[in-house]
Amino acid sequence: MPIQKFIMTRDINGFNGFGLPFSNNKYQAVLEGNSEDTVTVPQTGLSDYPNVVAVFAFQPGSSVWVALNETATYPSGSFSSCNSELNPEGRVVKSGDVLHFITTDDQDEIGVSFYATT
Numbered sequence: 001m002p003i004q005k006f007i008m009t010r011d012i013n014g015f016n017g018f019g020l021p022f023s024n025n026k027y028q029a030v031l032e033g034n035s036e037d038t039v040t041v042p043q044t045g046l047s048d049y050p051n052v053v054a055v056f057a058f059q060p061g062s063s064v065w066v067a068l069n070e071t072a073t074y075p076s077g078s079f080s081s082c083n084s085e086l087n088p089e090g091r092v093v094k095s096g097d098v099l100h101f102i103t104t105d106d107q108d109e110i111g112v113s114f115y116a117t118t
Helices: none
Strands: 026-032 037-040 051-058 064-068 084-086 090-094 098-103 107-117
Touching: 026 037, 026 098, 098 107
Parallel strands: none
Antiparallel strands: 026 107, 037 098, 051 090, 051 107, 064 084, 064 098
């Protein structure tokens, strides 16, 4: 089954609002502290929709670091260059990409929904 298309609803003025339909391609996990977990971005199944938007959901108060196609890391001191983002809301990815997750919390519930887009 193809991934749900990323189509936002329009408000009364015709501007995009954040009214996404429920995704038909969702993943969830309980992330254990200091232990990385991954999910592979699914194929869209739609040739005219080659890209994918990943929309993330994190347990309130959690600190989850997410990296694309690299090992996720969390901070260990002063500012430094990194490959991970803290609790991203949504990112454009490609089918076959691997999302990496890690937390320093004891445990965090996470979810990610995928939508096909152009």
